[in-house]
Amino acid sequence: MSLLATGLPFAAVPLVAGLLSSPVGVAHYLVVGAILFTAGVVCMALKRNALGVLMGIELVLNGANVNFVAFSSPYLRGEGAASLGLDGQIIALFVILLAAAEAAVALAITLNFYNNHATVDIDRAEDLKG
């Protein structure tokens, strides 16, 4: 226990020190985007509340947006590497706008489902089962 309490932080010190003193690259942003995307996919697959599925969709779109912004960033670009430039930021803006539209329609469908079935449990949406 004492080894765990003292040894683990000391073992993490070089890693954290390297992260704190080295500049951030595109790979850092891609890792964050991958984690957000995976959390969104698992959230979509796991939640039984329809609003939870909606939140998973928001997380997935957000993870994709992180990648777009990272590839378009002027601070993270490699010297000779091609960059998305301004296009990436504009695509990210369009993704945000379409996510807002998607959330409005999906929420309307959810409220309609709730009005007709008195539940938001998507496992009970089985009227179309043959």
Added chain:
Amino acid sequence: MMTTVLASVVPVAAVNWHSVLFLLFAAVACACAVAVVLADNVVRMAFYLVLSLASTAGLFFLAGAEFVGAMQLMIYVGGTLVLLVFGVMLTAQAPFVAIKTSPSDRVLAGMVGAALLAVLLQAAFRVEPWRRPATAAVAAPAATPIGMALLGVRADEPAAGVPAAAVRSGYLLPFEIVSIHLLVVLVGAAYLARAKRRRTPRAIDVAASSVGPVVTARQAARSSASALVPGGGR
């Protein structure tokens, strides 16, 4: 104790504050995204989602995309999530606030998620040439070029490898398509979510009932729907 050890390893002058802020925002964004998955209460899920998306806006600011970050805060956090919270409030009956998932589903989803994350991380670490020591890159504010591009005029520098005389398309047509799309979507959402129950009967229904015992089409559809749906009349 860890901070003192860190201070002895990394002198304050060598600390890259850009990296420190990046680590802060990235940790909050990822931790809150995982908390959205793990939480059962839908109200807490909405709160964690607000934190995650706001931290992502911080990441956008750190990447030099200040206009996208501001739009993320205003549209996503200020608009979309308020809409989601309204949905949570409108449907927050006691049995639906926390719908449990079965443990076997959790294990299965965890395995699938871990496999997906492994693939994505492997791809993320393979973009090695993009890493470089940060020189003092100064980027122009991006709001004006974005506005010009949405009007169909490109005012930004072309990327490396693209000849300067090449015609680069603006975004006027996608801008118009998205605006029409938003209009159609909002009309459709208002139509779908409209209130169906009327407290006072419409004039046409009153006239129809005064003629005779005629069941209106709306009432017939409602009664047949509640007969089809088990428990739909609740």
